[in-house]
Amino acid sequence: MIKKWLPVIWCTAFIIGLTGLHYSSTAFAENLADGVYTVDYELLQGDRDSVSIANDYFAKPALLKVKGDKRYMQMTVNHSEWVKELQAPTGDQFKDVDVVGEDEEADTRTVQFELENGAMEAFPMKMHVSIEEMEPVYDHAYTVRINVDLDSATSDEAGWIESSSTGFTGTTLLYIVIAVVAAALIVAVVRLTRSKKKNRN
Numbered sequence: 001m002i003k004k005w006l007p008v009i010w011c012t013a014f015i016i017g018l019t020g021l022h023y024s025s026t027a028f029a030e031n032l033a034d035g036v037y038t039v040d041y042e043l044l045q046g047d048r049d050s051v052s053i054a055n056d057y058f059a060k061p062a063l064l065k066v067k068g069d070k071r072y073m074q075m076t077v078n079h080s081e082w083v084k085e086l087q088a089p090t091g092d093q094f095k096d097v098d099v100v101g102e103d104e105e106a107d108t109r110t111v112q113f114e115l116e117n118g119a120m121e122a123f124p125m126k127m128h129v130s131i132e133e134m135e136p137v138y139d140h141a142y143t144v145r146i147n148v149d150l151d152s153a154t155s156d157e158a159g160w161i162e163s164s165s166t167g168f169t170g171t172t173l174l175y176i177v178i179a180v181v182a183a184a185l186i187v188a189v190v191r192l193t194r195s196k197k198k199n200r201n
């Protein structure tokens, strides 16, 4: 008997779990309303709170976008030619940031990434720096930390460069998953009720 109800129990547990995950991840978003802000930030050394050499190669301020339970940052690299790769944390891993703007003449590049911790504290960023014209060639991989001053946040809707990755948010995906699981749940219940009726007949 209980076997029949197992899919229903699993689906319910899944929905409850997903909802819990959703609400725990929205906790940090409460301080800033949805919108775009300029924010001051600093690149700190990987293992101490001193300002990193890399700090000079990033234009200030950056832009912070708050959208529901998500936060994104856009910042511009000077000497784009030298900074070959930039990676932001996603879970236990690092992922290449998205490039949303480039100006070859000015040698700048604007990148965007999601702030998993909402920039509530300094977070790591990996970079690969390669300066071919130096003798010997300067070629290093570093991990620095980015410290965003959330108190400096000033509303600035105009500056954000729209890109496809902020249009379709994880929240949308979550709602789709919940809808699909809920539909499966309804089908399971209907089938169960029907088979019960059949058995009685």
Ligand code: HEM
Residues within 6 Å of the ligand: 044, 045, 046, 051, 052, 053, 054, 057, 079, 082, 083, 127, 129, 131, 138, 142, 143, 144
């Ligand atoms: C003009 C070319 C450059 C020279 C001559 C140079 C030189 C150096 C030297 C000597 C160090 C070791 C000294 C220390 O640890 O304080 C260092 C570390 C470092 N460099 Fe460079 N660098 C150059 C360009 C860059 C660029 C373009 C970046 C990144 C955008 C960068 C990022 C770093 C980082 C992250 C460290 C580790 C220490 C820290 O975070 O401050 N460097 N660099």
